[in-house]
Amino acid sequence: MSTASAPAPTTAAASCRFCGRPLTRVFVDLGMSPLCESFLAAGELDRMEPFYPLLVRVCDGCFLVQLAEYVRPADIFTDYAYFSSYSTSWLDHARRYVDAMRDRFALGRGSRVVEIASNDGYLLQYFVAKGIPVLGVEPAANVARAAEEKGVPTWVGFFGAESAARLARERGRADLMIGNNVLAQVPDVNDFVEGYRTLLAPEGVATLEFPHLMRLMERNQFDTIYHEHFSYFSFFTAEAIFARHGLALFDVEELPTHGGSLRIYAAHRGSRRAAAPSSRVETMRRMEKGNGVDRIETYSAFPEQVRRVKRDLLKFLIAARERGDSVVGYGAPGKGNTLLNYCGIRTDLLDYTVDRNPHKHGRFLPGTHIPIFPPEKIRETRPRYVFILPWNLKDEIMEQLAYVREWGGRFLVPIPEVREYA
Numbered sequence: 507m508s509t510a511s512a513p514a515p516t517t518a519a520a521s522c523r524f525c526g527r528p529l530t531r532v533f534v535d536l537g538m539s540p541l542c543e544s545f546l547a548a549g550e551l552d553r554m555e556p557f558y559p560l561l562v563r564v565c566d567g568c569f570l571v572q573l574a575e576y577v578r579p580a581d582i583f584t585d586y587a588y589f590s591s592y593s594t595s596w597l598d599h600a601r602r603y604v605d606a607m608r609d610r611f612a613l614g615r616g617s618r619v620v621e622i623a624s625n626d627g628y629l630l631q632y633f634v635a636k637g638i639p640v641l642g643v644e645p646a647a648n649v650a651r652a653a654e655e656k657g658v659p660t661w662v663g664f665f666g667a668e669s670a671a672r673l674a675r676e677r678g679r680a681d682l683m684i685g686n687n688v689l690a691q692v693p694d695v696n697d698f699v700e701g702y703r704t705l706l707a708p709e710g711v712a713t714l715e716f717p718h719l720m721r722l723m724e725r726n727q728f729d730t731i732y733h734e735h736f737s738y739f740s741f742f743t744a745e746a747i748f749a750r751h752g753l754a755l756f757d758v759e760e761l762p763t764h765g766g767s768l769r770i771y772a773a774h775r776g777s778r779r780a781a782a783p784s785s786r787v788e789t790m791r792r793m794e795k796g797n798g799v800d801r802i803e804t805y806s807a808f809p810e811q812v813r814r815v816k817r818d819l820l821k822f823l824i825a826a827r828e829r830g831d832s833v834v835g836y837g838a839p840g841k842g843n844t845l846l847n848y849c850g851i852r853t854d855l856l857d858y859t860v861d862r863n864p865h866k867h868g869r870f871l872p873g874t875h876i877p878i879f880p881p882e883k884i885r886e887t888r889p890r891y892v893f894i895l896p897w898n899l900k901d902e903i904m905e906q907l908a909y910v911r912e913w914g915g916r917f918l919v920p921i922p923e924v925r926e927y928a
């Protein structure tokens with residue numbers, strides 16, 4: 507990811523990016539943090555590092571949880587270092603999705619599929635293999651080039667109402683529009699969803715996946731908050747946003763990805779599909795209402811949950827240090843950087859971390875300056891505890907690292923609560 511230039515202008519009197527009301531309520535304040543993907547080389551450790559607020563607010567009108575645009579998307583996403591195809595479980599997820607959509611919506615050679623934030627073509631490549639015409643939309647030129655090399659035609663730019671009108675005119679409207687983990691990263695959510703209305707064919711279907719705010723609160727996943735994620739959605743709020751742009755949500759699924767995500771299905775109001783919603787829509791509405799997503803008091807419980815994790819984690823790490831037990835990290839995910847910076851954990855409490863991605867070896871975590879080594883380092887140093895930062899992958903990681911038990915090593919997971927595993 508690129509290093510950020512000047513911060514985007516923000517005003518103290520912020521207003522909701524969906525409904526425009528003044529934002530007066532803090533959802534959670536995680537202090538100041540560097541951009542979570544700005545890993546440092548050894549020669550950069552002495553330099554000044556930009557930190558931005560991670561102050562999250564909730565709108566008491568529409569309950570959209572949101573972070574101000576402290577950093578411009580152009581500074582984050584135009585030279586993005588994240589290539590989706592590096593993750594095999596994400597590729598499996600994509601392939602299953604493509605099969606399901608083709609069958610359910612009878613897509614074929616005469617259809618048109620458009621994916622927003624199509625990354626390196628990790629998903630569209632499976633439509634291409636089935637002979638279904640596709641177009642990717644991707645702001646990062648380097649990532650889009652990788653997609654083109656896979657045979658996935660890709661338009662380079664940010665998506666919104668204006669680019670949607672141009673794409674509809676020049677390339678035709680879409681029978682299926684896809685947006686996976688992009689809705690959260692859009693600073694102007696109204697312009698983005700209006701783009702969906704513009705580019706979607708009259709009887710077309712749009713699907714979007716995003717982390718589910720209700721699960722984030724329930725499972726204490728505050729470390730999934732970072733500067734790249736501007737908004738956090740319940741189904742309730744997402745439905746209101748799409749409705750305002752003439753789109754009805756006619757189906758919804760809960761997915762295990764990212765600790766609990768939603769996949770929503772949208773169609774034009776008045777279309778055949780909008781007229782026959784799945785029973786899952788009503789079930790979801792009822793479940794969220796039962797969890798209080800439409801009441802502001804529900805949101806005010808969150809900061810204390812977050813502070814409890816911080817206290818429990820620090821207590822654990824300090825006690826381990828005082829006993830002389832070594833603790834090392836596993837993984838260098840964005841969420842780890844939010845957690846470590848918020849809790850103030852540096853090499854005083856965590857010796858180092860390891861990662862399978864060779865691009866991160868020899869580098870340091872932003873803000874905390876914890877060094878990143880290849881996973882073999884764990885076998886060399888035989889730590890008492892391995893602290894799993896990507897807790898959403900804990901089962902897979904504990905299996906990979908089963909050998910730490912040879913010397914009595916144990917695992918530590920921070921979320922939803924601090925917990926030790928033998």
Ligand SMILES: [Zn+2]
Pocket residue numbers: 522523524525526527565566567568569570
């Ligand atoms: Zn609002």
